[in-house]
Amino acid sequence: MGLGKPEAPPLEQFLAIGLDKRTAQNALVNQKVTANLLAVIKEAGVEMCDKTIGNLLYTVATKYPANALVHRPVLVNYVVSTKIKSSAQLDAALSFLTNVGPEPFELDKFEQACGIGVEVSLEEIQASVKAVVDENMDAILEQRYHINVGSLCGQVRKLQPWGDAKIVKEELDHKLFEILGEKTEADEKKPVKKKKEKPVKTEVQTTVATPPPSEEELNPYTIFPKPEDNYKVHTEIFYSDGSIWRCHNTRELLDKHLKVTGGKVLTRFPPEPNGYLHIGHAKAMFIDFGLAKDRDGSCYLRFDDTNPEAEKTEYIDHIKEIVGWMGWEPFKITYTSDYFQDLYDLAVELIKKGLAYVDHQTPEEIKEYREKMMNSPWRDRPIDESLKLFDDMRRGLIEEGKATLRMKQDMQSDNKNMNDLIAYRIKFTPHPHAGDKWCIYPSYDYAHCIVDSLENITHSLCTLEFEIRRPSYYWLLVALGLYQPYVWEYSRLNISNNVMSKRKLNRLVTEKWVDGWDDPRLLTLAGLRRRGVSATAINSFIRGIGITRSDNSLIRIDRLEYHIREELNKTAPRTMVVLNPVKVMIMNLEEDKVMDLDAKMWPDAPADDAASYYKVPFSRIVYIDRSDFRLKDSKDFYGLAPGKTVLLRYAFPIKCIAVVTGDDPEDIIEIRAEYDPLKSTKPKGVLHWVSEPSPGVEPLKVEVRLFDKLFLSENPAELEDWLSDLNPNSKEVIQGCYAVPFLAKAVLGDKFQFERLGYFAVDTDSTPEKLVFNRTVTLRDSYSKGAK
Numbered sequence: 001m002g003l004g005k006p007e008a009p010p011l012e013q014f015l016a017i018g019l020d021k022r023t024a025q026n027a028l029v030n031q032k033v034t035a036n037l038l039a040v041i042k043e044a045g046v047e048m049c050d051k052t053i054g055n056l057l058y059t060v061a062t063k064y065p066a067n068a069l070v071h072r073p074v075l076v077n078y079v080v081s082t083k084i085k086s087s088a089q090l091d092a093a094l095s096f097l098t099n100v101g102p103e104p105f106e107l108d109k110f111e112q113a114c115g116i117g118v119e120v121s122l123e124e125i126q127a128s129v130k131a132v133v134d135e136n137m138d139a140i141l142e143q144r145y146h147i148n149v150g151s152l153c154g155q156v157r158k159l160q161p162w163g164d165a166k167i168v169k170e171e172l173d174h175k176l177f178e179i180l181g182e183k184t185e186a187d188e189k190k191p192v193k194k195k196k197e198k199p200v201k202t203e204v205q206t207t208v209a210t211p212p213p214s215e216e217e218l219n220p221y222t223i224f225p226k227p228e229d230n231y232k233v234h235t236e237i238f239y240s241d242g243s244i245w246r247c248h249n250t251r252e253l254l255d256k257h258l259k260v261t262g263g264k265v266l267t268r269f270p271p272e273p274n275g276y277l278h279i280g281h282a283k284a285m286f287i288d289f290g291l292a293k294d295r296d297g298s299c300y301l302r303f304d305d306t307n308p309e310a311e312k313t314e315y316i317d318h319i320k321e322i323v324g325w326m327g328w329e330p331f332k333i334t335y336t337s338d339y340f341q342d343l344y345d346l347a348v349e350l351i352k353k354g355l356a357y358v359d360h361q362t363p364e365e366i367k368e369y370r371e372k373m374m375n376s377p378w379r380d381r382p383i384d385e386s387l388k389l390f391d392d393m394r395r396g397l398i399e400e401g402k403a404t405l406r407m408k409q410d411m412q413s414d415n416k417n418m419n420d421l422i423a424y425r426i427k428f429t430p431h432p433h434a435g436d437k438w439c440i441y442p443s444y445d446y447a448h449c450i451v452d453s454l455e456n457i458t459h460s461l462c463t464l465e466f467e468i469r470r471p472s473y474y475w476l477l478v479a480l481g482l483y484q485p486y487v488w489e490y491s492r493l494n495i496s497n498n499v500m501s502k503r504k505l506n507r508l509v510t511e512k513w514v515d516g517w518d519d520p521r522l523l524t525l526a527g528l529r530r531r532g533v534s535a536t537a538i539n540s541f542i543r544g545i546g547i548t549r550s551d552n553s554l555i556r557i558d559r560l561e562y563h564i565r566e567e568l569n570k571t572a573p574r575t576m577v578v579l580n581p582v583k584v585m586i587m588n589l590e591e592d593k594v595m596d597l598d599a600k601m602w603p604d605a606p607a608d609d610a611a612s613y614y615k616v617p618f619s620r621i622v623y624i625d626r627s628d629f630r631l632k633d634s635k636d637f638y639g640l641a642p643g644k645t646v647l648l649r650y651a652f653p654i655k656c657i658a659v660v661t662g663d664d665p666e667d668i669i670e671i672r673a674e675y676d677p678l679k680s681t682k683p684k685g686v687l688h689w690v691s692e693p694s695p696g697v698e699p700l701k702v703e704v705r706l707f708d709k710l711f712l713s714e715n716p717a718e719l720e721d722w723l724s725d726l727n728p729n730s731k732e733v734i735q736g737c738y739a740v741p742f743l744a745k746a747v748l749g750d751k752f753q754f755e756r757l758g759y760f761a762v763d764t765d766s767t768p769e770k771l772v773f774n775r776t777v778t779l780r781d782s783y784s785k786g787a788k
C-alpha cells in the first residue's frame with residue numbers, strides 16, 4: 001500500500017464539498033465525525049461538489065448505521081450521481097440499510113424504498129396541497145398566517161414523500177395567499193401566548209420522591225448486545241492508501257459460532273500470571289464473570305501466559321485461589337499456551353497469505369522505522385523464504401534476538417498498533433505450563449484475539465487503554481477468516497493515594513517498600529483480604545461505580561471505605577480494646593471482687609437475646625486509653641480529668657479523685673477513681689475500657705496495626721519520582737494493647753468493631769501466644785457525608 005497523493009487538510013476538504021464554515025469546523029471537533037466524513041469523501045471520489053450533494057454526504061457520514069458500513073460506498077454513489085437528491089430519500093435509504101445490515105440486498109428493492117426514479121408532477125403536489133389545506137381550513141381561518149406551515153408541509157410530505165420540498169413550500173404559500181389575501185397588521189404581529197392560570201395553592205404535605213433507579217443501575221449488563229446480534233461492523237480500519245476494511249462477521253461465520261455455543265454468552269477473564277491481582281482486576285472479574293452469570297452463560301479463566309520470563313506458578317496458584325475467594329467460578333481454566341500449536345499453524349497460514357514475514361531488525365531499528373513510517377528491508381522477502389526462516393526459528397536454529405515474525409499491516413498508518421506488530425519472538429526459556437517444547441512464543445497482540453476466537457468468546461471486554469489496539473485485533477481475525485468476538489472497552493479503575501500498575505506494584509514488593517504482595521496497605525486483593533475487606537464489599541464497590549467508558553477518572557478511596565464500612569457495620573460484633581493503656585484503680589471496690597457484666601455485640605440487640613451479648617469482667621484495676629485522660633479539663637473534652645466523672649461503657653460512672661505521676665508531672669502512672677454502683681450520675685463522656693480478669697492477672701495482650709494511606713498525593717502515578725511520595729506513617733504497630741477476654745478465641749478470618757477505634761481483623765501473623773489485629777477501616781465516614 002503506497003502513500004498516494006498528498007491530501008488537502010480536512011477543513012479544506014469539508015469546505016470544498018459545500019459545507020458552511022461553521023459545520024465544517026464543528027465536524028473537526030469530533031474525531032469520529034472527521035474520520036467518517038473523510039472516508040465518505042474518499043468513497044465519493046470528489047474533490048468539489050455543490051452544496052446539496054455536500055450536505056447529503058455530511059448526513060451519510062454522521063447518521064450512517066454502523067451495522068451496514070459495507071454498503072456505504074453504494075449509497076455514496078447514489079448521492080453523487082444525484083439519484084438520491086433529497087433528505088427524504090436519504091432518510092429512507094438509511095432506514096432500509098439499517099434493517100439490511102451487512103447482508104446483500106437487491107438494488108431494485110433499495111431504489112423502490114428510496115423513491116429513486118420516481119418523478120412527482122406539479123399537478124400531484126398541487127392536489128396534495130389542496131387536500132391538506134381543505135383538511136385544516138378551520139385552523140387556517142382562525143390562525144391566518146400564524147398557522148404552523150411546517151406542520152402543513154409535513155402532512156403534504158406524507159402524501160408525496162418524494163415531492164420536491166421547495167415546490168411543496170411554494171405551493172402552500174400560494175394556496176394560503178389565495179385564501180387569506182395580503183397580510184394585515186395583525187398578521188405581522190407575533191401572537192400573544194395565553195398565560196396559564198396558576199392553580200390555587202393548597203397546603204398539602206408532600207414528600208420528595210426519589211427517582212427510580214435506571215435499568216442500567218439495576219442491571220449494569222443491559223448495555224451489552226446479544227450474541228446473535230454480532231453481525232454488525234465492529235470497527236473500520238483506515239489504511240494509509242485510502243482503502244478501508246470494515247470488520248464484521250459474515251452470516252456464515254456467525255451461524256457456525258452460534259451452533260457451537262448454542263447462542264450462550266461466553267466471556268473470559270484473562271490475567272497474565274506475572275504478579276498478584278489488584279482491585280482493578282476485581283472490576284474486570286465483575287464485568288467478565290458477572291455478564292456471563294447474568295445471561296446464564298459461562299466465563300473462562302484464561303491465563304495469558306505468552307511471556308515465560310515473567311510468569312511463575314506462584315502467581316497462577318494465587319489467581320486461581322483469589323478468583324474463587326471473590327465469589328466467581330470459572331466454566332473452565334485454560335492457558336494461552338494450550339493453543340500454541342494452533343497459533344503456530346495460523347502464523348504459517350498468515351505467511352502463506354503474504355500477510356506476515358520474518359524480520360531481522362533490532363528493537364531499536366524497529367522503533368526508528370516506525371517513527372519514520374518506513375517499511376522494514378525484509379518486509380517484501382519471498383513467502384517461501386519467510387516460511388523456511390520461521391521453521392528455523394521454531395527448531396531453535398536462530399539465535400535469540402536475531403529474528404521475529406511480524407504481521408504485514410500498514411507501516412504508514414497513524415495508528416502505531418498497525419505498524420507491523422510482532423507476532424513471534426525467540427526465547428530460549430522453559431515455560432511454566434508448556435515446558436521446553438517451544439523456543440518461540442507468540443506476542444499478546446497476536447495470540448489474544450485468536451484465542452478469543454478459538455474459544456468462541458462472545459464478548460471480549462478490556463480496559464480503555466486497549467481501544468487503540470482494536471484495529472489490529474480485528475485485522476488479524478479478518479486476515480485469517482476467523483469468527484470475530486464483540487469487543488468493548490471500559491474505564492480503568494484508578495483509586496486515590498495508590499498505584500494500580502503491576503510494574504509499580506512489583507517494584508514496591510521486590511524493593512521491599514512494603515511487606516509483600518499481601519501487605520494490607522496495598523490494593524492487591526490479597527492485601528485487602530488480609531486487611532479484613534471482604535469480597536462482598538469489593539463487589540458492592542465495583543457495582544456502585546458502574547461499568548462506564550469515562551476514562552481518567554480518579555475514585556476517592558473514601559468511596560471504597562464507605563462500602564467496607566457498610567458491610568462491617570452489619571457483620572462485625574462490637575468489643576473493646578485499649579491501644580495505649582493507663583491504669584485506673586477503683587478505690588471503693590473490694591480488691592478481690594470481680595463482676596461479670598453484659599456487653600453488647602450488636603447495638604440494637606434486644607435485652608432478652610443472650611446470644612447478642614458477651615461477658616466483660618469489671619474489677620478493681622481498670623485500664624483506659626491515655627488519650628482519654630487529661631490533667632487539665634476543657635469544655636470540648638469528654639474524657640476523664642481530676643474531679644470529673646465519666647461513664648465506663650456497659651459498667652459504671654467513675655470519678656477521678658487522685659493522680660499518681662512520675663518525676664515528670666505529665667507522666668501519668670496511675671489514676672485513682674471511685675465508681676458509682678447506683679449509677680446515680682449521668683455523665684456525658686463514655687469511655688471504652690479493659691479490666692483485670694481476676695485480681696493480679698494482666699488483661700489479654702494483643703498487637704494492633706494501624707494503617708493510613710500508602711501515598712501522600714491523591715494521584716502518585718502522575719509523579720516522576722512516585723516512590724518519594726510514599727507516606728512514612730502509613731503503618732503503625734502498637735504492642736502491648738489490652739483486650740477483653742472475649743477476644744482470646746479469635747481466629748484468622750474473624751472481624752470486630754473495636755468500640756471508638758474502628759473495624760479490625762485478625763492478621764495472618766497471629767499465633768496462639770499472640771493475637772495480631774489489622775485495622776480495616778476507621779469508624780469515620782466522609783464519603784456518605786458529602787463525597788457522594
